[in-house]
Amino acid sequence: MSGPTLAEQVATLRQQGFVVVRGFAAAEQLQALRDLSRRQLERAAPPAEYEADLRYPGAPASRQAEGGHTVRRLLDAYGRDPLYRRWATSPAIARWLRECFGETPVLSTVHHNCVMTKHPAYGSLTGWHQDIRYWSFSESELVSTWLALGHETAGNGGLFFIPGSHAAAFRPEQFDADKFFRDDLPENRAWIERAVCPELEPGDVVFFHCRTLHAAQRNASGQVKLSLVHTYHPEHVLPLPGTRSASRPGVPLAQVD
Numbered sequence: 001m002s003g004p005t006l007a008e009q010v011a012t013l014r015q016q017g018f019v020v021v022r023g024f025a026a027a028e029q030l031q032a033l034r035d036l037s038r039r040q041l042e043r044a045a046p047p048a049e050y051e052a053d054l055r056y057p058g059a060p061a062s063r064q065a066e067g068g069h070t071v072r073r074l075l076d077a078y079g080r081d082p083l084y085r086r087w088a089t090s091p092a093i094a095r096w097l098r099e100c101f102g103e104t105p106v107l108s109t110v111h112h113n114c115v116m117t118k119h120p121a122y123g124s125l126t127g128w129h130q131d132i133r134y135w136s137f138s139e140s141e142l143v144s145t146w147l148a149l150g151h152e153t154a155g156n157g158g159l160f161f162i163p164g165s166h167a168a169a170f171r172p173e174q175f176d177a178d179k180f181f182r183d184d185l186p187e188n189r190a191w192i193e194r195a196v197c198p199e200l201e202p203g204d205v206v207f208f209h210c211r212t213l214h215a216a217q218r219n220a221s222g223q224v225k226l227s228l229v230h231t232y233h234p235e236h237v238l239p240l241p242g243t244r245s246a247s248r249p250g251v252p253l254a255q256v257d
């Protein structure tokens with residue numbers, strides 16, 4: 001039996017703020033991306049962001065502390081290797097996002113654009129947040145792709161999403177000073193109770209809106225979790241001049257039929 005059509009997948013994203021597309025990456029490409037990511041992680045190939053830099057709960061206190069060299073993100077996937085470039089600009093992603101945006105999708109080389117890791121030791125948890133919080137664009141209409149390079153579950157730090165949160169008009173007071181959605185407010189708790197953690201198989205992709213609230217726990221398994229993450233915007237949505245979002249040119253994805 002075939003799964004949902006592309007139009008149905010996009011409708012789900014619009015309605016709940018995220019959609020899981022099963023088996024999106026071909027087995028051969030997935031294997032190549034996984035092998036490459038493991039090699040790059042093994043030698044902490046720069047540029048990398050370390051858990052100690054972010055200091056989220058569970059992270060080492062500094063790069064000098066025990067576990068201080070735990071990588072959180074291998075940055076600039078697009079510039080790192082042609083394999084990552086081919087994935088981020090692949091015809092399948094271009095077709096999906098063109099259906100979603102109704103126009104040419106543009107890859108941001110500033111935001112996400114990384115291999116996201118989660119280590120069993122020293123890998124931190126991430127509180128509830130909307131990705132748009134630190135991004136600056138003419139409209140909040142960006143979509144990210146999260147490719148699972150291995151299995152992802154709540155137990156190894158898989159993402160939790162709150163359905164419908166992308167369409168909510170939250171007040172600034174519902175967020176803390178670092179723009180995390182406060183979990184101590186009863187009105188926020190009502191949202192958080194609706195959260196779901198879709199289990200991902202290797203090759204599944206989650207498409208999610210930049211206003212969708214999401215969070216992740218620590219990795220309680222024995223193995224590092226790896227995911228490849230990119231962000232795209234429609235071509236009429238522009239990074240605001242002078243902001244970090246405009247600090248590097250985006251990559252328009254060619255038309256594919």
Ligand SMILES: O=C(O)CCC(=O)C(=O)O
Nearest residue numbers: 118124125126131215216
């Ligand atoms: O893997 C995690 O802890 C969550 C990552 C995430 O949501 C982010 O970096 O925006």
